[in-house]
Amino acid sequence: MKQREAADEMHISREHYSRIENGTRRISLEMLFILMNFYGEDANTILCIKDGEYFE
Template structure:
């Protein structure tokens, strides 16, 4: 089962029992956490390669430019929460897999 998240302006919480951990994050905590974009980029690249799809196939789903997504994979650019949710659905994974240790501010 894929982990689902409920997102409000103040909170993001795991909504299904399929999640590894039932976590509740205050959105202010997420916004102020130091995120390791290189970890996120590497995790996305690994997921994409495991699924055997190209960056162009991913950008078609996300609705962003090739350059924008390539910079995310390179760790040069961040992403919105909306894009994170699209990636979770596309790769049939959870936020912890994409964010990795970056989710807890660990570099």
């Protein structure tokens, strides 16, 4: 998946999306739901949480 496609879906710039991926920009709850729908994943997967712990 290209950053541009995900950024377009979220109505943000590719640079903004890149900062989200790199962890230098936080996302809103609304953007979390958009990402969950876009990627077909749950919140824990999007937020890199496994067994209650953050992982990279």
